[in-house]
Amino acid sequence: MRRFWNSFKRAGLPAHIGIVIILIYLIAAVFAPWLAPYGESEVVDPVPWASPSESGTLLGLDQLGRDLYTRVLYGARNTIALALGITCLAFFMGMVAGFFAATVGRWVDHLLSRCVDIIMAFPTLFFALIALSIFGTSIPVMVFVIATLDATRVYRISRALAMDINVMEYVEVARLRGEGLWWIMRREILPNTLTPLLAEFGLRFCFVFLFISSLSFLGIGIQPPAADWGAMVRENGVAITYGIFTPLVPAAAIAVLTIAVNLVVDWFLRKTAGLREEY
Amino acid sequence: MSERLLTVKNLQIEGFADDAWKPIVNGIDLHLDRGEVLGLIGESGAGKSTIGIATMGYTRPGCRIVGGSIDFDGVPILTQTAEQIREVRGVKISYVAQSAAASFNPAHKLIEQYTETPVQHGVLKYQQAAQNARMIYARLELPDPDKIGNRYPHQVSGGQLQRAMVAMAMSCEPDMIIFDEPTTALDVTTQIEVLAAIKDVVKQFNTAAIYITHDLAVVVQLADRIMVLRYGDLVEESDTRSMLESPKEEYTRKLLAVRTFAKNPEPETKEEHSLIEVSDLHAAYGGGIKVLDDINLSIERCRTVAVVGESGSGKSTLARAMTGLLPPMQGSIKYQGEELPRSFKNRTKDQLRQIQMIYQMPDVALNPRQKLRETIGRPLGFYFQMDGAEREQRVKELLEMIELPTNYIDRYTPELSGGQKQRVCIARALAAKPVVIICDEVTSALDQLVAEEILKLLDRLQKELNMTYLFITHDLATVKAIADEIVVMLKGRIVEHGPKEEVLVPPHHEYTELLLSSVPEMHPDWLDDVLASRSAVSA
Numbered sequence: 090m091r092r093f094w095n096s097f098k099r100a101g102l103p104a105h106i107g108i109v110i111i112l113i114y115l116i117a118a119v120f121a122p123w124l125a126p127y128g129e130s131e132v133v134d135p136v137p138w139a140s141p142s143e144s145g146t147l148l149g150l151d152q153l154g155r156d157l158y159t160r161v162l163y164g165a166r167n168t169i170a171l172a173l174g175i176t177c178l179a180f181f182m183g184m185v186a187g188f189f190a191a192t193v194g195r196w197v198d199h200l201l202s203r204c205v206d207i208i209m210a211f212p213t214l215f216f217a218l219i220a221l222s223i224f225g226t227s228i229p230v231m232v233f234v235i236a237t238l239d240a241t242r243v244y245r246i247s248r249a250l251a252m253d254i255n256v257m258e259y260v261e262v263a264r265l266r267g268e269g270l271w272w273i274m275r276r277e278i279l280p281n282t283l284t285p286l287l288a289e290f291g292l293r294f295c296f297v298f299l300f301i302s303s304l305s306f307l308g309i310g311i312q313p314p315a316a317d318w319g320a321m322v323r324e325n326g327v328a329i330t331y332g333i334f335t336p337l338v339p340a341a342a343i344a345v346l347t348i349a350v351n352l353v354v355d356w357f358l359r360k361t362a363g364l365r366e367e368y
Numbered sequence: 369m370s371e372r373l374l375t376v377k378n379l380q381i382e383g384f385a386d387d388a389w390k391p392i393v394n395g396i397d398l399h400l401d402r403g404e405v406l407g408l409i410g411e412s413g414a415g416k417s418t419i420g421i422a423t424m425g426y427t428r429p430g431c432r433i434v435g436g437s438i439d440f441d442g443v444p445i446l447t448q449t450a451e452q453i454r455e456v457r458g459v460k461i462s463y464v465a466q467s468a469a470a471s472f473n474p475a476h477k478l479i480e481q482y483t484e485t486p487v488q489h490g491v492l493k494y495q496q497a498a499q500n501a502r503m504i505y506a507r508l509e510l511p512d513p514d515k516i517g518n519r520y521p522h523q524v525s526g527g528q529l530q531r532a533m534v535a536m537a538m539s540c541e542p543d544m545i546i547f548d549e550p551t552t553a554l555d556v557t558t559q560i561e562v563l564a565a566i567k568d569v570v571k572q573f574n575t576a577a578i579y580i581t582h583d584l585a586v587v588v589q590l591a592d593r594i595m596v597l598r599y600g601d602l603v604e605e606s607d608t609r610s611m612l613e614s615p616k617e618e619y620t621r622k623l624l625a626v627r628t629f630a631k632n633p634e635p636e637t638k639e640e641h642s643l644i645e646v647s648d649l650h651a652a653y654g655g656g657i658k659v660l661d662d663i664n665l666s667i668e669r670c671r672t673v674a675v676v677g678e679s680g681s682g683k684s685t686l687a688r689a690m691t692g693l694l695p696p697m698q699g700s701i702k703y704q705g706e707e708l709p710r711s712f713k714n715r716t717k718d719q720l721r722q723i724q725m726i727y728q729m730p731d732v733a734l735n736p737r738q739k740l741r742e743t744i745g746r747p748l749g750f751y752f753q754m755d756g757a758e759r760e761q762r763v764k765e766l767l768e769m770i771e772l773p774t775n776y777i778d779r780y781t782p783e784l785s786g787g788q789k790q791r792v793c794i795a796r797a798l799a800a801k802p803v804v805i806i807c808d809e810v811t812s813a814l815d816q817l818v819a820e821e822i823l824k825l826l827d828r829l830q831k832e833l834n835m836t837y838l839f840i841t842h843d844l845a846t847v848k849a850i851a852d853e854i855v856v857m858l859k860g861r862i863v864e865h866g867p868k869e870e871v872l873v874p875p876h877h878e879y880t881e882l883l884l885s886s887v888p889e890m891h892p893d894w895l896d897d898v899l900a901s902r903s904a905v906s907a
Binding site: 099257258259261262264265266267268276277280281283 | 387691692693712715717720721724725727729732733734735736737738742746747750751796800
């Protein structure tokens with residue numbers, strides 16, 4: 090832990106900014122009900138797109154007269170929690186399958202890899218649209234579909250990483266000791282692949298996050314009246330033609346978080362790759 | 369003859385590690401005359417390679433030259449611009465690296481790589497350079513010197529490649545060549561060819577050379593003068609013969625005395641069954657060419673059997689077959705009279721426990737993300753269901769047994785030195801309470817003094833715990849030190865097998881004779897004597 094803190098202190102300004110922003114977002118997501126002045130779908134004043142001065146709120150109202158500030162806070166909750174859940178699920182599936190394929194090898198590896206290739210052959214958005222229209226647009230279905238799609242990318246990386254580790258003599262030692270597959274995957278391979286996978290986690294999280302937003306934007310993601318930044322951009326999109334800034338707020342929320350996560354990921358990648366700045 | 373070529377004064381080099389610049393070389397003075405060969409010797413971390421390449425004005429990434437001056441043939445190397453240094457490098461100074469395989473570009477033919485430097489620098493035209501190449505190839509006794517240049521690096525053997533590398537270094541007829549451990553990665557029988565080649569060309573062209581190595585016996589064959597380095601400081605400097613006769617410093621004496629360790633032979637035990645009995649063993653990778661051909665071998669309890677041979681002789685494959693990593697095609701391995709399943713997957717947990725293995729490279733044999741507590745503790749938990757305080761206690765006992773401080777229990781393996789890592793590997797093997805330990809080249813990646821400590825440790829453990837060892841090595845000095853019985857392997861077959869006293873004393877099998885006579889000895893005329901006696905035999 091102290092080692093981590095030390096390396097964090099030297100991480101540089103961009104990473105520090107990124108971490109501060111992420112912390113703010115997390116606080117907003119966790120404490121949304123206490124921070125928000127109104128309820129998630131409460132209509133404050135049935136005047137669409139009332140400006141802050143007209144409505145007496147921080148950021149004005151949305152297309153149905155709900156408080157935008159409240160909606161953005163709740164949106165953080167829904168969007169981030171979902172994105173985090175999906176990324177975790179994707180990593181769990183992808184890593185288990187990837188490590189399994191790499192350690193067992195032979196036909197298991199071929200079978201899994203070809204299945205993954207098939208899924209990857211479809212454009213992701215297209216695949217998600219089909220799956221969601223077949224199984225219906227509910228949150229569990231969406232979580233599972235996006236997680237599966239993302240797991241294919243995670244599978245590829247974790248398989249490649251695990252194959253490098255799998256030929257190491259310490260893995261051979263564990264095999265000769267008689268250790269089972271699960272131990273080898275968990276105790277020998279996982280710790281040695283963790284750093285690059287963590288960096289990948291940050292990156293994947295961004296993609297998932299944008300993906301949910303784009304699904305919501307298309308109307309098949311998180312369903313109203315639940316607040317979601319992507320959906321909020323879509324619902325308020327028309328306002329931009331009247332010169333109203335409302336849709337830019339959730340859009341900015343997406344952009345800033347994406348950038349912040351990437352700043353932190355960059356730091357991680359730099360740390361793992363050993364690509365330090367010139368002295 | 370004794371014209372001064374290189375003068376290095378107060379050279380200081382720092383390296384970046386753990387967020388700070390730390391000194392690697394602390395003010396070394398060095399000089400070299402034309403045609404002179406200087407040996408730089410020391411253990412890893414002595415700074416010998418760093419000094420060697422610094423004379424070309426180069427440092428490895430993460431290192432910097434912070435002080436001193438280097439004067440090469442009137443050129444102050446350290447104050448030159450990159451362009452000016454380019455004029456010197458490759459033309460007047462050239463470099464021969466340890467691993468020829470890693471230094472050649474695998475995508476180009478040997479002769480293309482030979483001619484590149486002189487043509488690039490405009491010293492020679494391509495045709496002229498190519499012709500020179502053939503001459504030097506012939507001089508270095510490469511087979512078929514007219515055509516070998518048209519081969520790619522992977523199409524020639526390791527020793528040939530190293531000689532091609534020496535040829536390449538000679539391409540511009542430089543004033544000085546830096547040899548950085550050029551024979552360390554080679555078998556003894558190949559090493560002798562390369563040494564002879566180097567000695568010959570250096571004399572022929574009156575080239576000065578800096579010869580960097582950790583092996584004193586090798587350097588005394590070539591060097592006129594030797595500098596012993598340790599931790600970036602000069603320990604001792606004198607001409608070769610007087611250093612051998614009267615070393616001044618304690619450290620030099622230690623280096624000279626290395627390889628004198630020899631254990632007391634274990635008494636022969638008579639039991640109904642040999643502990644391990646290998647009979648008619650045949651093995652191959654992927655059903656291809658046979659790597660092991662009709663191996664018969666028996667190992668008695670509490671004895672050390674050493675398997676020697678060059679790379680490619682199948683000695684490591686024998687270990688893999690015995691552990692079950694490579695199921696043999698034919699033949700049987702009996703353990704205490706009982707036949708072991710061919711693949712380790714079908715062996716019982718207890719069978720696996722009793723045969724443990726220690727590897728050549730402790731770096732890759734230890735999981736870098738585990739603390740010693742887990743590395744050593746896991747076999748205890750796995751085989752004996754030990755946990756908690758009991759397991760902790762036992763791990764500490766094992767650490768004491770391998771002479772490491774018990775507070776190392778919370779260290780990760782990358783925090784240890786090479787010798788300490790190898791000790792941890794030994795502790796991990798011991799944790800399983802094995803009967804047999806297979807040691808696969810366990811000392812070849814270590815410095816000689818460290819290696820000797822490991823051998824002593826293994827010997828002590830054998831006496832205390834009644835261990836049986838199968839010792840696989842290419843190093844005859846190790847064999848002499850530790851073996852009770854010797855098995856000599858060549859191309860997958862056993863050519864000689866018997867107690868140490870019999871195998872090491874003439875008459876030898878022809879191949880054993882070759883191996884034994886190729887081990888460098890600590891006196892400067894050894895190489896010439898061996899070459900003379902060999903040509904007498906062939907003539």
